[in-house]
Amino acid sequence: MTDNSPLPARFARAKFRAWHRGTREADYMIGCFFDTRHAGWGEAELAWFEAxxxxxxxxxxxxxxxxxxVPEEFRGPLMQDLQRLDFVTI
Structure with a gap:
């Protein structure tokens, strides 16, 4: 049985976008956040990150x-997790 879910492709695209922001600082903050947190995400969390x-x-x-x-649409547990900044390793 094959998985025809679009999630793997969306996760791959999100990872690329997270690590290719334009500045090294943003790459580390957003890319490291994605790398350390995305494994437990479902559709809702991925949609939040894509936005x-x-x-x-x-x-x-x-x-x-x-x-x-923080704008209302980004408030909540994922933003609180991003604000911890405990995921950045350089």
Missing amino acids: LIEEEDVDIMAWAMGVQP
């Missing part, structure tokens, strides 16, 4: 560091 990576890097980083208020 997040459509935003500007400076905004994502500001929300993660707590220097700008």
Whole structure:
């Protein structure tokens, strides 16, 4: 039996986008977050992340560091997890 789910392709695309942001700082923050957290994600979490990576890097980083208020659509457990910043390894 083959899995025809689109999730594997979406995860692969999200991983690529997470690690190719344009700045090394954003790559590490967003890429490391994806790498360490995505294994337990389902459709809802992946959709949240896909929407997040459509935003500007400076905004994502500001929300993660707590220097700008997080928009309503990104508030919740995943943003709280991103804000921990305990996943970045350099």
